[in-house]
Amino acid sequence: MARKWLGIALTGILASSLAACGGNNEGNASPSASSAPSGTGAASSSPAASPAASQAEPVKLNFWTPDRGATDHIKAEIARYNETNKDNIQVEVNIMAENYDQQLDIAFASNQAPDIVRVNGLPSLSVFVKKGYLAPLDDLLTPDMKERFGSLLREGVNQIGGKTYTLPNYGTTQRLIYNVELFEKAGIKEPPKTLQEMIDVAKKLTAAGKADGAYGIAGNLKSTGSGLRFADPIGMLSGMGSSGYDYKKGAFDFAQLKPIIEAYRQMKLDGSFIPGVEQLDIDPLRAQFAEGKIGMYVSTASEPLVYKNQFPAKIKWASALPPTIDGQQRGIVPVGNAGIFIGLSPKSEHKEEAWKFIEWMYSDEVLKSYQEDGVGLSVVPSVIAKAGKPEINGIDGFMPTKFDAIIPPVPIIAIEGMGYQEALIKYILVGGDLDAVIKDLNARYNAALDKAKASGEVKAEPMPDFDLSQLQGTLAK
Amino acid sequence: MHRTRIKLEAVAFTLPSLLLTLALGIYPIFWAIRYMFYEYAGYGTPKFVGLYNFERLYHDERFWNAVTNTLVYAGGKLLVTLPLSLLLAVLLNRRMRGAGLFKTIFFMPTVLSASVMSIVFYVIFNSYNGMLNQLLQQIGLSRGVEWLGANYAMLTMILIAIWGAVGNYMLLFLAGLQGIPRDIYESASIDGARPVQQFFYITIPMLGPVLQMVMLLAITVSLKGYESIMVLTQGGPFGKTDVMFLYVYKMFFPVASTTAEVQQYGYGSAVGFAAALLIGAVTLIYFYASKKLNSLY
Numbered sequence: 179m180a181r182k183w184l185g186i187a188l189t190g191i192l193a194s195s196l197a198a199c200g201g202n203n204e205g206n207a208s209p210s211a212s213s214a215p216s217g218t219g220a221a222s223s224s225p226a227a228s229p230a231a232s233q234a235e236p237v238k239l240n241f242w243t244p245d246r247g248a249t250d251h252i253k254a255e256i257a258r259y260n261e262t263n264k265d266n267i268q269v270e271v272n273i274m275a276e277n278y279d280q281q282l283d284i285a286f287a288s289n290q291a292p293d294i295v296r297v298n299g300l301p302s303l304s305v306f307v308k309k310g311y312l313a314p315l316d317d318l319l320t321p322d323m324k325e326r327f328g329s330l331l332r333e334g335v336n337q338i339g340g341k342t343y344t345l346p347n348y349g350t351t352q353r354l355i356y357n358v359e360l361f362e363k364a365g366i367k368e369p370p371k372t373l374q375e376m377i378d379v380a381k382k383l384t385a386a387g388k389a390d391g392a393y394g395i396a397g398n399l400k401s402t403g404s405g406l407r408f409a410d411p412i413g414m415l416s417g418m419g420s421s422g423y424d425y426k427k428g429a430f431d432f433a434q435l436k437p438i439i440e441a442y443r444q445m446k447l448d449g450s451f452i453p454g455v456e457q458l459d460i461d462p463l464r465a466q467f468a469e470g471k472i473g474m475y476v477s478t479a480s481e482p483l484v485y486k487n488q489f490p491a492k493i494k495w496a497s498a499l500p501p502t503i504d505g506q507q508r509g510i511v512p513v514g515n516a517g518i519f520i521g522l523s524p525k526s527e528h529k530e531e532a533w534k535f536i537e538w539m540y541s542d543e544v545l546k547s548y549q550e551d552g553v554g555l556s557v558v559p560s561v562i563a564k565a566g567k568p569e570i571n572g573i574d575g576f577m578p579t580k581f582d583a584i585i586p587p588v589p590i591i592a593i594e595g596m597g598y599q600e601a602l603i604k605y606i607l608v609g610g611d612l613d614a615v616i617k618d619l620n621a622r623y624n625a626a627l628d629k630a631k632a633s634g635e636v637k638a639e640p641m642p643d644f645d646l647s648q649l650q651g652t653l654a655k
Numbered sequence: 656m657h658r659t660r661i662k663l664e665a666v667a668f669t670l671p672s673l674l675l676t677l678a679l680g681i682y683p684i685f686w687a688i689r690y691m692f693y694e695y696a697g698y699g700t701p702k703f704v705g706l707y708n709f710e711r712l713y714h715d716e717r718f719w720n721a722v723t724n725t726l727v728y729a730g731g732k733l734l735v736t737l738p739l740s741l742l743l744a745v746l747l748n749r750r751m752r753g754a755g756l757f758k759t760i761f762f763m764p765t766v767l768s769a770s771v772m773s774i775v776f777y778v779i780f781n782s783y784n785g786m787l788n789q790l791l792q793q794i795g796l797s798r799g800v801e802w803l804g805a806n807y808a809m810l811t812m813i814l815i816a817i818w819g820a821v822g823n824y825m826l827l828f829l830a831g832l833q834g835i836p837r838d839i840y841e842s843a844s845i846d847g848a849r850p851v852q853q854f855f856y857i858t859i860p861m862l863g864p865v866l867q868m869v870m871l872l873a874i875t876v877s878l879k880g881y882e883s884i885m886v887l888t889q890g891g892p893f894g895k896t897d898v899m900f901l902y903v904y905k906m907f908f909p910v911a912s913t914t915a916e917v918q919q920y921g922y923g924s925a926v927g928f929a930a931a932l933l934i935g936a937v938t939l940i941y942f943y944a945s946k947k948l949n950s951l952y
Contacts, residue, residue, distance in 0.1 A: 277908070279908075280908055283697065301917075305696075305697075305698065305917065308696075308698040308699060309697060309698040310698070391784075399892075400888070400889065400891060400892070401889075402889065402891065403909075452783060453782050453783050453799060453801070454781055454782030454783040454801055454803070454804065456801075456803075456804055456805065456891070456892040457781060457782065457801075457803035457804065457808075457888065457891075457892065458783075462777075462781070466783065466784075471783075590917060591917070592694075592696060592917045592919050594711060594715070595715065595716070595717060596717060596893075596894070600891075600893055600894075601893075603892075603893065604892070604893035607805070607892065607893070608805065608893075633702070635699075
């Protein structure tokens with residue numbers, strides 16, 4: 179009898195521990211139930227015991243961010259604030275693992291919204307404002323803040339409808355990242371400057387490295403959201419618009435990307451891509467690069483920190499400006515997420531305290547630490563003047579040059595059918611009629627744009643005088 | 656008085672589940688039915704568009720691609736899972752050494768997280784340095800197969816689905832088998848019936864109701880499944896493994912916030928409704944077929 183009860187107890191413990199890990203849906207699957215974001219997978223930093231706790235109950239603030247790559251830095255900063263602020267404020271930070279936007283949706287819908295919200299991308303800025311997740315900051319900005327951030331405030335970048343909802347902190351420059359050792363082995367002296375050189379270099383790198391399992395080029399082509407991350411740095415440095423959007427015409431024209439897509443298709447036909455590239459996410463790609471199995475790829479200034487902590491690089495690597503279509507640098511390389519950082523929730527019950535915290539976070543001292551700890555490269559002039567260079571191998575090549583700039587936003591629209599990244603990645607991998615693909619994309623994207631413009635959701639006026647070369651030198655000389 | 660108390664108790668016990676069912680089961684259905692006729696991105700005022708979402712659905716190649724993929728995925732999974740789980744159940748129903756251990760091993764995938772296991776399967780199946788390809792290369796069978804590439808991704812997804820489902824259905828079959836009196840088999844043996852004859856003339860007919868229930872469950876679950884696909888391929892490469900409910904999911908939760916894609920609740924609801932109708936139709940066909948099965952036995 180005792181054994182029976184012991185068995186039941188053990189079964190119960192086993193079942194509950196396995197259930198805690200999640201559940202396979204066989205037998206009781208419900209997509210709605212299983213797809214609902216469950217838990218945050220969050221790294222949570224509890225407020226430290228306040229020295230003032232004995233005097234008065236501290237004001238507790240919640241700060242949500244998806245910046246898990248900067249977990250250590252953020253936690254350290256928050257702990258410092260909790261220990262040093264004189265306003266009896268304690269901030270608890272939740273660093274989300276996945277589905278940040280959906281977690282916010284649920285939190286706001288259920289009146290559990292955080293007081294401070296990280297704006298994690300330009301599309302999110304516009305959507306968060308429309309959903310009422312961000313309060314305008316204009317009346318709260320101090321003269322000092324207006325002076326320090328004023329030159330970086332732009333419609334669609336950190337302002338919507340003329341109101342400021344967030345301020346800039348750091349951005350991520352984008353570069354061609356290359357395996358110096360494989361370049362040397364293949365007898366290549368410098369990174370490619372044109373697309374044709376890129377094709378040739380990829381072929382040579384593959385020839386030199388294939389016996390050891392190394393290939394010339396890679397991309398995170400599994401991702402339908404960021405798999406084409408090489409297109410804008412190459413295209414915009416060549417002088418064209420962003421994400422297929424032509425600022426001059428105020429319309430989408432994917433024909434701009436044709437030379438880049440054809441070059442990548444050629445590299446695929448040459449066998450220069452690492453095998454299995456169609457299923458490669460960015461992290462598995464980085465893991466292979468760190469092992470020396472990839473010759474080059476285009477990515478962001480996040481990489482030096484990744485190759486320091488996440489996947490310590492076993493090879494010597496460096497970065498350079500991406501190639502252009504014909505070697506002429508007629509434009510700039512866009513700095514990712516440069517105009518946005520954190521904002522204030524209009525639902526916060528402690529707006530005054532939350533703003534005090536936000537003000538502290540936007541102080542030069544704190545912003546400086548983001549650059550010096552290698553989280554990102556500052557785009558705020560007063561911070562750039564003070565901040566030291568992060569001590570991370572490989573960061574030198576990512577420091578802002580005159581070719582790095584914050585770009586105007588691309589209209590956010592609801593398209594029907596396959597997105598442009600997926601459609602063009604498909605062409606790179608399996609070929610087909612690129613002109614037909616471009617024609618279809620242009621038709622669908624412009625129809626969606628016209629619809630969004632007609633409904634008043636989007637303003638996308640042609641800018642006939644727009645010239646990317648005029649953005650050169652706006653961040654660094 | 657006594658009767659009133661019983662009624663009150665019944666209401667008290669039923670109410671919590673009733674409320675939960677209404678809030679989490681019924682309300683979302685009506686919500687989705689309403690939004691099928693709207694365009695709504697999750698903010699602002701939803702715009703009434705009549706039947707436009709259904710017109711769009713009719714012309715949406717990606718949706719029909721997802722329907723085809725769903726049928727291939729579910730069909731492939733069921734064709735192997737059901738016979739295999741029945742076979743395993745029959746084998747493990749015999750009084751054999753280690754049956755308990757095998758039951759545990761086969762059932763284990765059912766209680767493991769589909770998402771976590773999908774990541775493990777990535778380590779096994781990824782074409783560049785996956786364990787399976789390394790093994791195939793070492794024994795000289797292949798120079799590497801792109802298991803998650805355009806040609807094999809669906810096959811790989813089906814294999815993973817079979818792995819995840821066999822143990823569960825095996826257990827249900829086992830429960831059914833244990834309800835069949837042993838003396839029937841003993842009488843059949845005395846009459847000279849061979850094991851194969853016993854299987855077809857005793858096991859299958861006696862298992863009838865369980866078999867019908869398991870098949871119904873298996874069909875609906877297979878047509879709705881998408882979790883491991885979402886983790887492993889996100890429906891790719893370029894839609895080769897996109898299934899109906901993954902497509903619905905993407906409409907409600909665009910995969911990456913860096914894309915210029917916005918939530919499309921209205922169209923997502925229409926797709927979800929159409930997917931539910933399709934599953935309902937397949938289930939009805941099954942009901943009709945199972946009635947025929949009843950008349951056969």
